Amino acid sequence: MTDRLIRLMRIITLVQAKPGILARELAERCSTSERTIYRDMEALSAMHIPITHLGYGKGYQFIGRFALYPFDWTEDELEAFTTVAQVMNQIKPLLPEGFEGAYEKVMAAYHKQKVDRMETELQEGEHHQPGKTVSTQSGEEQSEYLMPILLATLSQQIIQAEYYIPERNELLYGKIDPYLLIPWQRRFYLVGRNHNTGEMYTYRLNRFERVVVLDDVFIKVHTHTQQEWQNYFRGKEEESVAFKIRLSSAVIPKYKEKTFITPIAETAATDGSIIIDLTISDVREFLSWLSQYGSEAEILEPVQYREMMKHQLKKWLAVYG
DNA sequence: GTCCAGAGCTATGTAGCGCG
DNA sequence: CGCGCTACATAGCTCTGGAC
Numbered sequence: 001m002t003d004r005l006i007r008l009m010r011i012i013t014l015v016q017a018k019p020g021i022l023a024r025e026l027a028e029r030c031s032t033s034e035r036t037i038y039r040d041m042e043a044l045s046a047m048h049i050p051i052t053h054l055g056y057g058k059g060y061q062f063i064g065r066f067a068l069y070p071f072d073w074t075e076d077e078l079e080a081f082t083t084v085a086q087v088m089n090q091i092k093p094l095l096p097e098g099f100e101g102a103y104e105k106v107m108a109a110y111h112k113q114k115v116d117r118m119e120t121e122l123q124e125g126e127h128h129q130p131g132k133t134v135s136t137q138s139g140e141e142q143s144e145y146l147m148p149i150l151l152a153t154l155s156q157q158i159i160q161a162e163y164y165i166p167e168r169n170e171l172l173y174g175k176i177d178p179y180l181l182i183p184w185q186r187r188f189y190l191v192g193r194n195h196n197t198g199e200m201y202t203y204r205l206n207r208f209e210r211v212v213v214l215d216d217v218f219i220k221v222h223t224h225t226q227q228e229w230q231n232y233f234r235g236k237e238e239e240s241v242a243f244k245i246r247l248s249s250a251v252i253p254k255y256k257e258k259t260f261i262t263p264i265a266e267t268a269a270t271d272g273s274i275i276i277d278l279t280i281s282d283v284r285e286f287l288s289w290l291s292q293y294g295s296e297a298e299i300l301e302p303v304q305y306r307e308m309m310k311h312q313l314k315k316w317l318a319v320y321g
Numbered sequence: 322g323t324c325c326a327g328a329g330c331t332a333t334g335t336a337g338c339g340c341g
Numbered sequence: 342c343g344c345g346c347t348a349c350a351t352a353g354c355t356c357t358g359g360a361c
Contacts (some may be wrong), residue, residue, distance in 0.1 A: 053345075
């Protein structure tokens, strides 16, 4: 039995180290027969280790990003496991010796895996549009609170935060239950429950002025999955507005050097200006950004925003006579 | 409690089949 | 032919119950 357990662990290690490894090689490395390897594969599958063979001659590999620790959890399973932390002190006398230590190790391994995965996704996201990473070029999107907030969402710890709302020029202060961190359109958003109102809100990470992670843990009262939140964000995207902007040649260097917008297309016009096509979800902020270019930027489409700008300028002109 | 025989179970290997 | 897979055989281990 012990021998078999050792061999099962060895198979996991070998497949992890060499995806596509053949049953024959596994048998050689484990000093056993291929038949035994096939039986071990069955056993691993019964244990929900996501191992699969790739077809004829292609050997075995893990499904997804499985690492040595098999935390292929569903939301419900994760929820059930994290809830144990809340009642651990009360049921401690009932637990077998060593349970708490084992629990901590499992959660630690899970958290590490999740952080690794988050970092990988972040890197992959940056690769999609090389040389245009918002966070590093504009300095706007990189929040020093990314890691503390990420860790707080994983360990379900309440945060105490100051949050700035530019639209109202207001600084809010209060406790938030951080539920999920969602990368969206090259920004991070925190979905969390505000203690003052008890409601769920989405917070833009770079608008946090100060964040302290408290020792207190919270229990999720809303049970939306990450997928549901991402669908919510996708819904927001559908409501976004397509703009066509002309930037004169005078401001192109400035635009190229420092920008947080992500154009769909850039077309060079004959007079040296460029026409930018882009889709914007936060129109108010976009117009505020655009105003820095003054007369060097012209809204070509949509017509209603062009008219709105014209109307605004007439009002300004009236003020200055 | 200890020993022992027999039944039953588990893990393993051999040989061979089907498929690309 | 090489690979994944399976039917069948077998060695070795564990369990059970009876005798002492």
